[in-house]
Amino acid sequence: MNYLISEYIKKLTIDDIFTFANKNNININKNxxxxxxxxxxxxxxxxxxxxxxxxxxxxxDKIDPTTFKEAYKIYLEYxxxxxx
Numbered sequence: 001m002n003y004l005i006s007e008y009i010k011k012l013t014i015d016d017i018f019t020f021a022n023k024n025n026i027n028i029n030k031n032x033x034x035x036x037x038x039x040x041x042x043x044x045x046x047x048x049x050x051x052x053x054x055x056x057x058x059x060x061d062k063i064d065p066t067t068f069k070e071a072y073k074i075y076l077e078y079x080x081x082x083x084x
Contacts, residue, residue, distance in 0.1 A: 002048060009044045012037070026070045032063040036071065047079075 017037045021028040028036075036059070040047075043055050060068050 002045075005044065005048065009041060012040060021067075021071075024070070024074055026067060026074075028067055029064065032067045035059060035062045 014033055014037050017033045017040075018028065021033065039055060039059055046052055046055055056072070060072075063071075
């Protein structure tokens with residue numbers, strides 16, 4: 001599973017962040033999208049390994065609170081679904 005995620009992350013674009021946010025009814029600005037993109041591209045292994053508490057706090061401090069709340073809710077849903 002990690003190989004598939006790694007391959008997906010390699011192909012991830014900033015437009016994918018906007019598309020995913022829009023699909024999930026999250027109003028996201030360019031700064032928030034860039035922040036989420038940066039963390040996804042550079043720290044996905046930490047998220048997959050469950051070593052994410054420091055990263056979550058960093059993201060929370062850098063993006064709009066409403067965007068964070070909605071994105072974090074979706075993150076938890078995916079985490080439960082795929083990282084069992």
